[in-house]
Amino acid sequence: MLPLRGLPSLAGPLPSFAPATAPPAPSPLFAAWLAEAVEAGVREPHAVTLSTVDGRGRPSARVLILKDLKGDGWQFASTRAGRKGRELAANPRAALTFYWSALGRQVRVRGAVSAAGADVSAADFLGRSPSARAVALAGRQGQRLTDPGEVGPAVEQARARIDADPGLVSPDWTLYTLHADEVEFWQGDPDRRHIRLSYRLGEDGWTKELLWP
Ligand SMILES: Cc1cc2nc3c(=O)[nH]c(=O)nc-3n(C[C@H](O)[C@H](O)[C@H](O)COP(=O)(O)O)c2cc1C
Numbered sequence: 034m035l036p037l038r039g040l041p042s043l044a045g046p047l048p049s050f051a052p053a054t055a056p057p058a059p060s061p062l063f064a065a066w067l068a069e070a071v072e073a074g075v076r077e078p079h080a081v082t083l084s085t086v087d088g089r090g091r092p093s094a095r096v097l098i099l100k101d102l103k104g105d106g107w108q109f110a111s112t113r114a115g116r117k118g119r120e121l122a123a124n125p126r127a128a129l130t131f132y133w134s135a136l137g138r139q140v141r142v143r144g145a146v147s148a149a150g151a152d153v154s155a156a157d158f159l160g161r162s163p164s165a166r167a168v169a170l171a172g173r174q175g176q177r178l179t180d181p182g183e184v185g186p187a188v189e190q191a192r193a194r195i196d197a198d199p200g201l202v203s204p205d206w207t208l209y210t211l212h213a214d215e216v217e218f219w220q221g222d223p224d225r226r227h228i229r230l231s232y233r234l235g236e237d238g239w240t241k242e243l244l245w246p
Contacts, residue, residue: 043221047137050220052230058239059216059232060105063140066218070133082130083109085120093120099129100157105234106210107142110157114205115175121146127211137221142213149208158206167192169203217244 048069055062070078077098084094093116101108107129111117121127129142148154158166170191171184178184195201214234221227229244 045223084128139219141217155202
């Protein structure tokens with residue numbers, strides 16, 4: 034194993050963050066941080082870890098793409114037939130974790146998850162590239178693959194169906210919205226005096242508080 038303790042983490046210079054100037058709700062701050070990540074040249078700044086829990090409380094996490102932010106709703110899309118779809122159906126609560134290494138910034142989002150209706154999910158599906166649609170149409174994400182040679186023909190067959198009918202939609206494709214009730218903005222500091230600003234949604238709207246690093 035590499036000597037991991039010798040590898041740097043949160044090495045500066047890192048940007049500053051003045052929580053006193055933060056807006057009353059988290060979404061505009063998230064949009065600003067995402068724009069700064071894009072500006073800083075972070076690769077795939079919209080890649081995010083989605084954590085779900087199964088019916089027995091066992092967690093599971095994977096990376097996916099944030100599709101949009103609508104109000105306090107963080108949107109992502111996937112097939113409902115895979116593990117995350119099954120887990121969200123059984124327990125519709127999840128967490129999202131962003132990390133933008135170049136800026137030493139982490140954002141943590143928690144909340145209830147809802148699935149969009151067929152029309153909205155279909156529109157998201159049709160906005161994907163033909164090759165991405167073909168893989169989703171071929172289905173079976175996460176199922177056991179006994180023969181790797183099966184993938185090529187299955188995807189090619191799905192691609193032919195799409196070419197013949199460009200409006201074809203996978204019935205399992207789903208646009209999900211995580212309705213945030215807690216969002217934390219974490220600005221790393223090389224001296225470990227990290228700045229943490231937590232937003233919580235209560236009956237009277239969002240409240241903010243600082244957290245110890
Ligand atoms: C950068 C990146 C982006 C990804 N985007 C998506 C996505 O938008 N939707 C998706 O279903 N899977 C996406 N994946 C694949 C997931 O990480 C995961 O393998 C897949 O969704 C199966 O997860 P599950 O078995 O827990 O349901 C992406 C992976 C990476 C590394």
